[in-house]
Amino acid sequence: MNEKLTIFNEQEQPIGVKSREDIHRDGDWHETFQCWFYEVNQEDIFLYFQKRAEDKKDFPGLYDITAAGHIEAGERVVMGGVREIEEEIGVNVSPSDLIEAGTFKQDLSDGNLKDKEICRVFLFNWDGERTFSIGEEVADVVKVALHSFKEVVNGEVASVSFHSVLAEQEGFLSMDQLVPHDRAYYQFIIKAITENVEKL
Numbered sequence: 001m002n003e004k005l006t007i008f009n010e011q012e013q014p015i016g017v018k019s020r021e022d023i024h025r026d027g028d029w030h031e032t033f034q035c036w037f038y039e040v041n042q043e044d045i046f047l048y049f050q051k052r053a054e055d056k057k058d059f060p061g062l063y064d065i066t067a068a069g070h071i072e073a074g075e076r077v078v079m080g081g082v083r084e085i086e087e088e089i090g091v092n093v094s095p096s097d098l099i100e101a102g103t104f105k106q107d108l109s110d111g112n113l114k115d116k117e118i119c120r121v122f123l124f125n126w127d128g129e130r131t132f133s134i135g136e137e138v139a140d141v142v143k144v145a146l147h148s149f150k151e152v153v154n155g156e157v158a159s160v161s162f163h164s165v166l167a168e169q170e171g172f173l174s175m176d177q178l179v180p181h182d183r184a185y186y187q188f189i190i191k192a193i194t195e196n197v198e199k200l
Contacts (some may be wrong), residue, residue: 004073005030012103012118017073027114029105030070033081034119037066037126038193042143045197047189048126048165050089051140053180058113063142064179066124067091077116077120089141090133099123101192104185121161121189123196132165141165144173146193153186 007028068082108115159174164195
């Protein structure tokens with residue numbers, strides 16, 4: 001079943017409804033929900049990534065936002081987001097626990113995919129005590145130290161070590177293993193999390 005999504009003009013005003021397939025063919029602006037889980041403990045601030053399944057049509061096997069997805073036409077962003085979080089990583093969250101971090105517009109076009117997203121970005125303060133139960137779209141969940149990831153984003157180091165939450169294994173993450181969001185996007189996320197932690 002092809003999802004129906006609201007399309008927007010450059011000023012982020014809704015101008016109609018189209019199928020997801022047609023939107024990605026034509027390059028229309030559309031909304032996505034994006035939620036980054038972060039954890040604060042005595043050691044550091046940690047950022048959580050999902051590893052996309054190898055059979056995903058777009059960006060298979062790359063590391064991406066903890067949980068994200070398209071907002072269906074007529075669906076409230078937060079409610080669509082809660083649905084996506086449960087579907088992808090098996091975590092039930094309350095809408096009131098999501099921290100609004102703002103909007104970031106980006107073009108993730110790749111080959112025949114014309115993916116122009118109005119990203120509604122949210123944060124979730126993960127306590128590290130519950131468990132993830134991944135859906136078929138996700139292969140793993142890993143966490144990295146935020147300060148080390150910032151060095152990768154800024155080009156100061158080539159990679160950052162990660163810990164696989166599900167496999168209990170260690171590894172390394174570099175920019176070419178990430179879904180190709182702009183570096184400015186990752187800087188936006190790092191800044192939002194840092195500022196939110198400073199308020200605590």
